[in-house]
Amino acid sequence: MGWRLWWWWCWAALMVVVEEKVGGEEVTYDGRSLIIDGQRKILFSGSIHYPRSTPQMWPALIGKAKEGGLDVIQTYVFWNLHEPQPGEYDFNGRYDLVKFIKEVQAQGLYACLRIGPYIESEWAYGGFPFWLHDVPGIVYRSDNEPFKFYMQNFTTKIMNLMKAEGLYASQGGPIILSQIENEYQNIEAAFGEKGPSYVRWAAKMAVELETGVPWVMCKQADAPDPVINTCNGMRCGETFAGPNSVKKPSMWTENWTSFYQVYGGKPYIRSAEDIAFHVTLFIAKNGSYINYYMYHGGTNFGRTASAYVITSYYDQAPLDEYGLMRQPKWGHLKELHAAIKLCSTPLLEGVQTNFSLGPLQEAYVYQQETGGCVAFLVNNNGGNNATIQFQNVSFQLLPKSISILSDCENVIFNTAKVNTEYNERTTTRSQTFDDENKWEEFKDSIPNFLDAPLKSDELLEQMNTTKDKSDYLWYAFSFQPNSSCTEPVLHVESLGHVAHAFVNSIYAGAAHGSHDVKGFTLEIPIVLIDGMNNISILSVMVGLPDSGAFLEKRFAGLRQVEIQCTEKEFYNFTNHSWGYQVGLLGEKLQIYNNENVGNAGWSKIDLSSKQPLTWYKSVFDAPMGSDPIALDLSTMGKGEAWVNGQSIGRYWVSFRTSEGNSSQTLYHVPRSFLQTTGNSLILLEEFQGDPLQISLDTISVTNLHQPI
Template sequence: MEGTSLVMVGMLVMVMFVCKGNAEEVTYDGRSLIIGGQRKLLFSGSIHYPRSTPEMWPSLIAKAKEGGLDVIQTYVFWNVHEPQPGQYDFSGNYDLVMFIKEIQAQGLYACLRIGPYIESEWNYGGFPFWLHDIPGISYRTDNEPFKLYMQNFTTKIVTLMKSEKLYASQGGPIILSQIENEYQNIEAAFGNEGRSYVQWAAKMAVGLQTGVPWIMCKQTDAPDPVINTCNGMNCGETFTGPNSPTKPSMWTENWTSFYQVFGGPPYIRSAEDIAFHTSLFIAKNGCYVNYYMYHGGTNFGRTSSAYVITGYYDQAPLDEYGLQRQPKWGHLREMHLAIKACSKTLLAGQQSILSLGPLQQAYVFQEVSGDCAALLVNNDTRNSATVDFQNSSYQLPPRSISILPDCLNVTFSTAKVTTESSTRTSRSNIALSSSETWEMYNEISPNFLDNSFEADDLLEHMNATKDKSDYLWYTVRFQPDSSCSEPTIHVLSYAHAAHAFVNGIYAGGAHGNHDVKNFTLEIPVKLDSETNNISILSVMAGLPDSGAFLERRFAGLRDVLIRCNGEDDYSLTANYTWGYKVGLTGEDLQIYKEENLGDLVWSGHETSPPQPLTWFKASFDAPDGDDPVALNLSTMRKGEAWINGQSIGRYWVSLLTATGTPSQTLYHVPRSFLKPTENLVVVLEEIGGDPLGISVDTISISSGKSKIVDSHTREVQNIIRPERMRA
C-alpha cells in the first residue's frame, strides 16, 4: 500500500459538485463532509432500486425528501447487472442510471455502495453464481481470480456513472462511494491475505478516480483515504470513531427494523428508539446518518437470500408499498428539522460534555459568535429526571434526548411522539374463490431415465443448479431384498426442503428453518419387489448471503438410506448411480407467461385437495383506484407467484412463527405490473395449498388520533434481538 500518496489524496479530496445549476466544491475533514465551503450534517436513507419499480421511484424519493433526508443510499446489485460474464442488464427496475438521475432531479445527493459484495439479504450476497465456476477462485480475499472479476465489475459501474456525469466531480449527485461491505466480520478467517485484500481493495477503488470519497463500513483498518463507518442499531454507543483525525464520523446503517425470515416474527423498532440513538450519534460529533432501510421494498422473483421473506424491511419509515409508516416517518422528520435548525452550530461549535446527574449529560456546542446548541440526555431507562442546565430546569423523560437549538428552548424530545399513528389495512377487492376461475397443471416426478446428467454420488445442490432454479431432482433406482419389510426412507439434507416420491407417488416432505442448517426427512414408503424409482426433490429458498468461504458452502442431500425391518439399512449414498434434473417442467416452459400457456394441457380445478407441485392459473381485472395492490395467499402453503409473467416472489405461508402465524400472507403486486383487464396470475404450489382462498387486495392506511406518547408507553420492541450484524 503506497500509504503516503493515498493519505495525501484523502487530505486533498476536492471535487466539483453541481446541484440545481450551482458548481460546488466538496471536501471532508475530521468533522464533516464540506460542500460548497459549508459543513454539512446529512441524513440519508437506503432505497434499493431493484426492490421497487421505476414507476415507484419518484414517489419514494419525494417522500424521503419530505421526511427530511438529504441523501439516498443504495447498493449496486452485481448478480442482476451481470447475469453472465460480460453480459450486462440495466433495464427495468435494474436501471441504476435512471434511479440516480431521479435522485438528482429531486435535488438530493446519492451514496453509491458498489461493494460489489453487498450481503443485504440478497441472493448469494449479490455475487453472480458464475463466479463459483472460475478456476482457483476464493471470494473476498487476496485471490487473483476474484480480484480480477471484482475490479472488472467495479470499474464497469464507475465507468457507467462517469459516462452519465453522475459523480459530484462532474456535476452529478453521487457524493460518496463504498467498496467492500462489513469485511471485518470475516477478515480474521483469511489471516494475512485478508489484511492485504483490504489494502488492495482500497487502493483499487481510489485508483478509479471517481473524485468523491470512498467509505468502508465496519472496517476499523480502512486504509487512508477511505473512511471507516459504523453499522448497527446504536452506533452512538458502540462506534469507536474514525481511524484518523482527518476523517468524519459516519453511520452507514442505522437499522430501522431488521430483516424477517419465513418462520420468524417481525422485528419492531420504535420511532423513539431510532430517534434516541440518532440524536446521540449527532451529539457525539456524528455528521452523517443513513437509515437502513428507509424503504425496504420487495424481493421480487428469486432475489432474496436463504429463508428471507419477500417483503423486505416492511417496518421501515416507508413500508413495503411505499406508504408512510406512522409515527416512525413523522417522528424522524421532526427530529431532522430540529437538528437542522442548529446544524451550523453543531458542526462549527466547540463541544463540551457536562454532567447533569448520575445518568444525565448535556452535550453543548458553543460558537465563538455566541450561538449555542445543546442535547440533554437521560440514560435512565425507567425514570424521568429533572435537571438544571444554564440556570433553567428541564424535565427529561426516561431514555430520551431533548434538543435545544438555542441552549434554551426544547424543540424536540426523542421520547415524545406528536405524530398521528397510522394503521394499515387490506381489503379483499377481488375474490378468486370459484373453482371455475382456476385451471391447473400437475408436475410429474421424473424417473431415473428422465435425468439430464448422472453421477456416482450425491451432488451439491447449488453447483448443480447454477442458481437457475430453486429445485433439483435426485433420482435413483433401488430393488429391495425380499426380506425387506416396513421400509422407511431416511434423508439428511442441507437444503431448505425436500419432497420424496416413490414410483411417481408422493411419499412426504420435510423442511428446515433459518436457524438450523440441516434437517432429516424420515417417512415410511411402499416399495415394489422389483426395481423402484425414488425421486427426491431438493428445494432451496434462496442462497446464503454471508460468511467466509461462501464458495465452499454445501447444500442439498448429504445422505439417503432405506431402512427395512426397523434395523437393516441400505445406503443409497454410495455405490449407486444418481440421476439429476434441474428445475420443474413448468419452469422450463415458462408457463407463467401468457405466450407459453398453450405449451401444455391445463385441466379444470379439482374439488379434492391438490397434489404437491401443482401450477394454478386464473385471471382478474385490476382493482379501481390507485391504492397499492397485494395478492392474498393466506390459504396457500409454499411456492412462487407471477402476475403477467413477472414474479412477485416466493411465499412460504405454512412455515409458521412461534405464535402459530405466517410470517407473510400479502404479496405486493406493483400497479405497473397490471393491465386494466385480464391479468394473468400463475401460482406454483409446492405442497398443496388451496387457490380458492386467494384474493386480490388493496392496501390503505388511516391515521389515528393525534397524541403524545412518552417513552415508557412507547411501542413495545420484539424481544428477539438480531442474532448477527447484517450488511
C-alpha cells in the same frame, strides 16, 4: 417563545436549507463532516434499493424521502442483476441504475452509491453472480487474483457508467459518496494474511478510479487512508469507536430501522422513539452522516431473496413495502431532522463539551465563539423521568430520551415525545378467486432415475448443479429391496432448505429446515413394492446464502440417504447411482410467461385430489384507483407467484411462527405489472394450498388520530 411559533420558525429555516443547489464541484471531508462546495454538512440519508421497487414507484419514494427531511438516497449496486453472464450487462427496467440516480438528482437530493460489489443485503449470493463460482481458482473477497480481476472489472464498469452520465458531484451530479466492500471485518480473520492485503488492495483500486468523491468502508476499523471507516448497527452512538483518523468524519452507513424477516420468524418492531434517541446521540457525539437502512425496503421479487428471507423486505421501515408512510416513524424522524438542521451551524462550527448531569444523565454542548449554542440533554434511564439542572435552569427529561436545546435554553425536540399521529395499514378485498371455472391446473411430472438427464455415482452439491437457474433439484434412484424389508423408513439428511419425497411417483412426505438451524432430517415410513422401486427426492433452496467467509465453498442439497428396514438392516444410497434433473417441467416450459402458457397441458381444476407440485392459472382485472395492490395467499402453502409473467416472489405461508402465524400472507403486485383487464396469475404450489380462497386486495393507511 411558544412551542408552535418556535416550531414554525424552525420549519421555515429548514426550508431554506433544503432548497440549496445539489451537485457541487468538490466533495471533501475533515474530522467534523463531509464538505460540499466548501461547506460542512450534516446529512441524513435513506436506503432505497432500485430493484426492490419499480421505476414507476421511484419518484414517489424519493419524494417522500425528501419530504421526510432526507438529504441523500443510498443504494447498493446489484452485480448479479447487472452482469448475469460475464461481459453481458443489463440496466433495463427495475435495473436502470442511471435512471434511478437521475431521479434522485431531479428531486434535488444527493446520492451514495454502495458498489461493494459484495453487498450481502439479504440478497441471493450477497449480490455475486453465480457464474463467479466457476472461475478456476477463485476465492471470494480475498487477495486472490481471479476474484480481484472480476471485482475490479465490474467496479470499473459502474464507475465509468456513472462518469459517462456526469453523475458524480465532481461533474455536477448528485453522487457524493461511494462504498467499496461491505462489512468485511466480520470475516477478515478467516483469510489470514490475505485479508488485510485485500482490504489495502480494494481501497487503492477504488481510489485510483478517480471519481472525485470520497470512498467509505463500513465496519472496517482499519480502512486505509483516504477511505473513511463507518458504522453499521442500531446503536452506533454507543458502539462506534469512531473514525480511525482525526482527519475523518464520524459516519453511520446503516441505522437499522427494523430488521429483515425470515420464514418462520416474526417482524421486528423498532419504535420511532428508539430510532430518534440513537440518531440524536450519534449527532451529539460528533456524528455528521446518518443513513437509515432501510428507509424503504420494498419487495424481493423473483428469486432474489437470500436463504429463508421473506419476499417483503424491511416492511417496518419509515416507508413500508408499498411506499406508504409508517406513522409515527416517518413523521417523528422528519421533526428530528428539522430540529438538527436548525442547529447545524453551532454543531459544525462550535466546540463540544460533555459533562455529567446525574447518575444516568449527561449533556453534550456545542458552543460557538460568536455565541451560537446547542445542547443535548441525555437521560439514559429507561424507566424513570429525571429532573436535572442545566445552566441554572431545571429541566425534566423523559425516560430514555434526549432533549435538543437549539439555543442552549429552549427545548425544540425530545426523542421520546411523539407529536405525529399514528396510523395503521388496512386491506380492502377487491376480488376473490373462488370461481372454479376460472382456474386451470397443471400437475408437474415426477422424474425417475431412468428419465433423469444427468447421472452420477454420488450425491451432487445442489448450487453447483443448478447454477442458480432454479430453486429445485431432483435426486432420483432405483433399487430392489429384500423381502425382509417390510416396514421401510426413508431417512434423508439435507443441507438444503426443503425436501419432498416421492416413492414410485406417489407423494410420501416432506421436511424443511430454518434460517437458524443449518440442515435438517426427513424421516418418514414408506411403502415399497415387490421388484424395482423408484425414489425421487426434490431438494429445494429458498434463496442462496448471502454471507460468511468462503461463500464459494458452501454446500447445499442432500448429504445422506438411507432406507431403514430394521434396526440392523438398512440400505445406504449416499454413494449410489443417482439421476438428476435441474428444475421442474413447468419451469422448463416457462408456463408462467404469457407467450408460453399454452405449452402445458392445462386441465380443469380438481381440488378433490390436491397434489403437491401443481401449477394453477387464472385471470383477473386490475382494481380501480391508485392504491397499492397485494395478493392475499393465506390459504396457500409454499411456492412462487407470477403476474403477467413477472414473478412477485416466493411465498411460504405454511411456515409459521412459534405463535402459529404465517410470516407473510400479502404479496405486493406493483400496478405497473398490470393491464386494465385480463391479467394472468400463475401459482406454483409445492404442497396442497387452496387457490380458491385467495384474494386480490388494495392497501391503504388510516390515521388513528392519537398516539396508542
